[in-house]
Amino acid sequence: MYLTPKVAGSWNLHVLTQHIDLDYFVLFSSVASVLGTPGQGSYAAANAFLDALARYRQAQGLAALSINWGIWADTGGMAISLGHWVDRLIERGISTFSSKEGLATLERLLQCDVAQVGVMPFDAQRWQQFYPGARIPYLSMLVQPADTETAAPSLREELLAVPAGRRRRTLLETYLREQVAQVLRYPAAQIAVDVPFATMGFDSLMAVEFANRVSTDSTLPMAATLIWTYPTVEALAVYLAERMGVSLDEEATAAQAASSSSTVQPSVVGEGLDDLLTRIAGLSDNEIGNLLERTTRL
Known part of the structure; x- marks a missing residue:
C-alpha cells in the first residue's frame, strides 16, 4: 500500500529531474523510518527509501531534503496512514503540531543544507520507557539519566x-x-x-x-x-x-x-519453546554453567 507508490514515485521524479538544476527537491518522509512503528513495517521501509534517496542525490551534487515529519494535528498524512496507532504514539512521547507550525518549519528547513531532518515534538525518555529493547544510540543524548535518589521503587x-x-x-x-x-x-x-x-x-x-x-x-x-x-x-x-x-x-x-x-532448574515438561527460551534468558552465567556441567555428566 505504501511501499510501491513512495519508492516508484520518488525514484521516477528523481530520474526525470536529475538533469535539471533544481533549487529544491523535498521529500515528505516520516518519523516512522527513524523510530519505527509497530505493525507498520512497509510504511517505515517506504519512508526509509525517501531518506536514502535524499542522501544519494546530495552525494551526486543534486538538491535534496527528506523531512521525517511527526504527526500533523489538522491534516491527513501520518495520522490517516497509522489510524488508531496515532493515539498510542502520542501516549508514548510523540506529540502533534499544527499546520502553521509545520509550514513555518518547512520554510526554515529550505534554507538548510542537510539531506535529512526529523520534525516532531518528542519525549525521548518516555519513548524508551515504552520500548526499552529498542534503544537508539543517537537518542541517548536526549535521554536524561535517572535520578537514583528519587527513582521510584521497582x-x-x-x-x-x-x-x-x-x-x-x-x-x-x-x-x-x-x-x-x-x-x-x-x-x-x-x-x-x-x-x-x-x-x-x-x-x-x-x-x-x-x-x-x-x-x-x-x-x-x-x-x-x-x-x-x-x-x-x-x-x-x-x-x-x-x-x-x-x-x-x-x-x-x-x-x-x-x-x-x-541452582535454578527450570522444568521444560509441558512448556512451550517460547517459555523455555524466556526462562533461559533469565538465568545467570553461573546458573547456566552449572546446568551445562550437569548435562555433560549424564
Missing part, C-alpha cells in the same frame, strides 16, 4: 514491602490489571484475573506493549509470548513472582529462602 521492591500472602498477591495482580487496562484502554475495574488475555482482545502488538511495560517495571526481560503461555492475570502473576524471587504465599516464604541459593 516492582519487586514494592512487593517485598508487603507481607507475603493475600495482600502481596493482590498487589501484584492489581499491578498487572492496571497494565492490561492501559494497553486495552479499559477501566482496570473491568479486567478480571481469570479471563484469558485473548478473550479480552489482545493481539500480537498489544502483547509486545504489555511485555515492555512489565519488563520496564520488573527490570527483567519479558517475551511478548508470555501472555499466551500464562494466559490470565492470575497465572502470569504466579510466574512473574517466581521470576522475581518473590513468594506470594506465607507458607512458601521459608522454603523459598532456604532454597534461594540452589
